[in-house]
Amino acid sequence: MLTYLQPAVLRAYDNFWNNTGKHPELVQHYTAMWKHVARRFADDPAVLGYDLMNEPFGGTKQFGFFEGPVLTPVYQGIVNAIREVDGDNWVFVEPQALGPNEGAETSLGTINDPRPGGPRIVLAPHFYPGGVDLGGSYDGVTKMLVQAQFALWKRNMPAAARRLDTPMWLGEVGGMGQDAPGAAGFTGDWLSMADELGIGWAYWSNDPGSSGITDGNGQPTLFAGLLARPYPRAIAGTLVKVSYASDALTVTWRNKPGVTGPTEIWFPVAPEVTSTDPGGTWRTHWDAARHVLSVWADPGTASHTVTVKP
Known part of the structure; x- marks a missing residue:
């Protein structure tokens, strides 16, 4: 310096x-x-x-x-x-x-x-x-x-x-x-x-x-x-909060008009989805080649929270 x-x-x-x-x-x-x-x-x-x-x-x-x-x-x-x-x-x-x-x-x-x-x-x-x-x-x-x-x-x-x-x-x-x-x-x-x-x-x-x-x-x-x-590499809406503790990643986001596609989360190993929107519908897909978990959340729910861990 x-x-x-x-x-x-x-x-x-x-x-x-x-x-x-x-x-x-x-x-x-x-x-x-x-x-x-x-x-x-x-x-x-x-x-x-x-x-x-x-x-x-x-x-x-x-x-x-x-x-x-x-x-x-x-x-x-x-x-x-x-x-x-x-x-x-x-x-x-x-x-x-x-x-x-x-x-x-x-x-x-x-x-x-x-x-x-x-x-x-x-x-x-x-x-x-x-x-x-x-x-x-x-x-x-x-x-x-x-x-x-x-x-x-x-x-x-x-x-x-x-x-x-x-x-x-x-x-x-x-x-x-x-x-x-x-x-x-x-x-x-x-x-x-x-x-x-x-x-x-x-x-x-x-x-x-x-x-x-x-x-x-x-x-x-x-x-x-x-x-x-792990980290969220793409958010299908507006990011509200992201936190990482005890090997678990929690991501919260809100819907945004005109935004389509899944929220994508990078994970070093195949993760387990431990919690998502209660009462909502959602699906996930793990791409092992890219280490990316895609999460499609219920478009009828205004905000979403997903927690994933190894």
């Missing part, structure tokens, strides 16, 4: 963002690069979207001096360029890394999506609380400090997504070795946070190694077991 404060690194970022007033062409080249990438992958079914920059850093401009007046218009220019060649794929935008990664508020401004049919912009903040990122543990006093950052992140990032009128995605999380104190607890807590917020996530897996899902011998680490847990 301290690498960012080296004079050469600061100057490089200042030149990129044109904080110096000497290099407006750098952002122009960056925007042209994204247009080129979007043109190449616009029709590729394996591509969902584009994350415009990993953990933006403003050089000598930070927080309100960077995110609003500098980062937001750069993002807007890139989105405009992408939409000239790709009108369908999603665009993921990250707030600056310093601060929001630890739960601080973001001053990122609204990015308008010129595509027809509604915007496809996603707010994709990362989560690296300082006690874990720098201290490498989740116990004692450090755990108390990190839990405070959990609370800040849960308050400030969803608030930013509502302000910007975008869905939210936990764009990156991880960073602990499996032998670090509290590694399992930290992983379980951020997974529960994602469930509580109803958002997806991407794990930073530095493989092979103790912070990845495989170690130096190719064997599964602690995180392989923790991360391979």
Whole structure:
């Protein structure tokens, strides 16, 4: 992290963002690069979207001096360029890394999506609380400090997504070795946070190694077991709540007009449906090849709850 404060690194970022007033062409080249990438992958079914920059850093401009007046218009220019060649794929935008990664508020401004049919912009903040990122543990006093950052992140990032009128995605999380104190607890807590917020996530897996899902011998680490847990991959309506405890996943959703098809739940092994809507009709299908349980709920019932376990 301290690498960012080296004079050469600061100057490089200042030149990129044109904080110096000497290099407006750098952002122009960056925007042209994204247009080129979007043109190449616009029709590729394996591509969902584009994350415009990993953990933006403003050089000598930070927080309100960077995110609003500098980062937001750069993002807007890139989105405009992408939409000239790709009108369908999603665009993921990250707030600056310093601060929001630890739960601080973001001053990122609204990015308008010129595509027809509604915007496809996603707010994709990362989560690296300082006690874990720098201290490498989740116990004692450090755990108390990190839990405070959990609370800040849960308050400030969803608030930013509502302000910007975008869905939210936990764009990156991880960073602990499996032998670090509290590694399992930290992983379980951020997974529960994602469930509580109803958002997806991407794990930073530095493989092979103790912070990845495989170690130096190719064997599964602690995180392989923790991360391979069930989740709802598609909801036939509006998600209300998702929770995971004692190897059982419970999902609640409401019907939504015009939505057809089943709710799909990924499970690592063939699951057992232990409860569904009382009095309603429903059916399920297990696809062993995709590890997906499909649940067709009673359309005559307004809301649905299903619990599945191994």
